[in-house]
Amino acid sequence: MRYAVFVSIDCGASASSIDENSITWVGDDSYVKSGESYVVQTLGEVAHVATTLRVFTTNKKNCYSIKVDEGDRVLVRATFNYGNYDKKSSPPNFDLLFNGNLWVNVPGYNSSLLFETIYTVKGDSVSICVAQTYPNQFPFISALEVRSLNTSMYRHVDPNYPLLLSKRVAFGTNQTLRFPDDTYDRIWQKTAMAEGLNKVKSDTSMITVDVEDHPPKSVIQSGIVSANLSTYIILLPTLATVEIPIYINTYFSEVSKLNLTQKRSFEMYINYNSTTTSPIIPPYKSVLEMVTTGINASASTQFVLIPSNDSTLPPLINAMEAFFIGSELTDGTNAKDVDALTLLQKSFEQLQESSGDPCLPSPYTWDWVACNSDPRPRVTALYLNGLGLSGTLPDLSSMDALQKIYLQNNNFTDEVPEFLGSFPKLTELNLANNKFSGTIPVSVSQRKDLKLNISGNPGIADTSPATPTPPSSASNTQTKSLVLVLLGAILQTYIFCWIIVGL
Structure with missing residues (x-):
């Protein structure tokens, strides 16, 4: 269910x-x-x-x-x-x-x-x-x-594309119709009557609506007809000034049972070209739905219902829905980044105002992230500096496209997380002016390609190489004495050798 x-x-x-x-x-x-x-x-x-x-x-x-x-x-x-x-x-x-x-x-x-x-x-x-x-x-x-x-509704458009409503009309009704008449709460607007058109109403309430887009029965029970065979019905779907892909549903239902001498038969023409392989013949006590798509149209495109040569009755229409077909739907920001950002928001209330897709559409990224331009964008930077965040960071290691992380001027505590050294593309990491403690993980401190700032964290142990301690004054005295002794011994040997050679 x-x-x-x-x-x-x-x-x-x-x-x-x-x-x-x-x-x-x-x-x-x-x-x-x-x-x-x-x-x-x-x-x-x-x-x-x-x-x-x-x-x-x-x-x-x-x-x-x-x-x-x-x-x-x-x-x-x-x-x-x-x-x-x-x-x-x-x-x-x-x-x-x-x-x-x-x-x-x-x-x-x-x-x-x-x-x-x-x-x-x-x-x-x-x-x-x-x-x-x-x-x-x-x-x-x-x-x-x-x-x-x-x-199954509106299925003649690729599910990767949205339908953007232009107009939805119930012809012949005296009021706007929606829920509860329409289970799906579509709003069917009433329309003004043009010259040469007449309102009609079905003579039966026993109408079976079994077409794929399920228009409400109250919409199908009314309609408009041309005053005579020489008057056509011109449809005005309210399209854009430039040609774009469209999707139009039209609904037809005969309003009375025709006798053997009567026939209502017509075709839809778009810019004088027929869009049907066979004439439209509205059924009595049921509905015919016609879907027009796969074409581009604009405000200057003409949609006209014209009677067939053998029709004895003028065209009739009960309802119409007109849509633009929008651009292809995005798949959204990479799921790994979305999951990690959700975890981050759960940890810090200050981040919870941000909602919707973190990266899309550009340029409407969240205020504290930056993203690349991949079809499914990756988050490349976190700007969490100065937001009053406190506590510990959750594990964000799945965000492996991160290049910059700014955490300075907050109140983060405990040791610097080991996962901060796991980002393969990270070039900047600013941890300044927080309350981190302990030692910097080797995976962070030994990154030669990483610009690291840990200043203003008095609890972080100094992990830089030790500088040799200068010898004490006592050691200096002992060293000097040893040098004098060695020098005396060398001089004595030199004098002795000189005396021997002199002989």
Whole structure:
């Protein structure tokens, strides 16, 4: 049995609440360790959960973490409502990230913004972060939602790529639909009616929805049709100004039982090219889903439903979902480094505000690490100096790509750990101004390629080679006497030899 996730976080709120859709919202204190809560100054027509927000004034990025099963297919939705909370009438611009990937730039708008993505999680958690992009423009978030999906849903895209929602529309409905109508809590927006189109409603409630992406029955029961055979339905999926890969689901269900003289048959054309090998014929009491992908499209691309030559009825459509296909998902920072950093955070409370992927996306690394540019980055430096850390270091020997370790100006105690000499690429190790004691491990002290600083640790024994002790004054006197005796003996021998030779 897979663990189903249905989490609704009211960011900045301290209490739980239940909304008009019977969704339970919880405060965010248990999901994030940083930031400050605010209440918006201008309400407008926003949901209750958008009246509070959490603002982050420290760290490069600040993240929420929600536990899921590894390999889960999830829908994640983030809402932002500035609401002039700071009374400055200046909404910030910042980046939104997910699991080490750039999601979108959140522009500085006064209006409420909502972003949604669907992707397969590579680890065991959903990590959603906001990252500061400009000085004094502090990121914030109003609401965060995570929903588990069936792993077979939206399966016509490589699981290494995310779907970024552009539009989800329920044609013909008079209100926005979501949970409990949609078990997966997708939000189906109502849409304005264009000229030449009519709303229609199914004459039966006995509709079997057995297509792979499971649209709710209430969405399928309504739709729009062209006023006549000479009027086409032009779909507007709200795409980017440049061509990018897209993924579009369209749903069709006949609204009444046709007699033998009636036929509804049409094709979808993209820029005047048919996308179907056979005409679309909406079934009665069931649903036809059509997936369009494997193509690039932009805002100038035309999507048109045109009746077949033998059709007696105009085109009909009930619902549409349009996505961009995002960049390939990262595998994240090397697992050995992540595990070691987690151990380090468990040991020191001062490090626990850092969350999300330690290295990705660049440049939003944790404030106290540096990383290389490998596809799965390695941590190359630890900047733990001056953070008020005390106690002993946990074993970090698995971080074998480390080149620099700065531990100075803290209160580390006990002996210098032996593992600090095990890093093959280490060139700098600064242990200055701590409370280390004992001796420096030979694996550290005898590294000729290592720049080592141990100053300011009075408890560390001096392990430098001993300097020869100068002889005492008494020894000097004895040495002088011995020299005089030897010199006298030499002179006597020399005189004796001279006398003999003289003879």
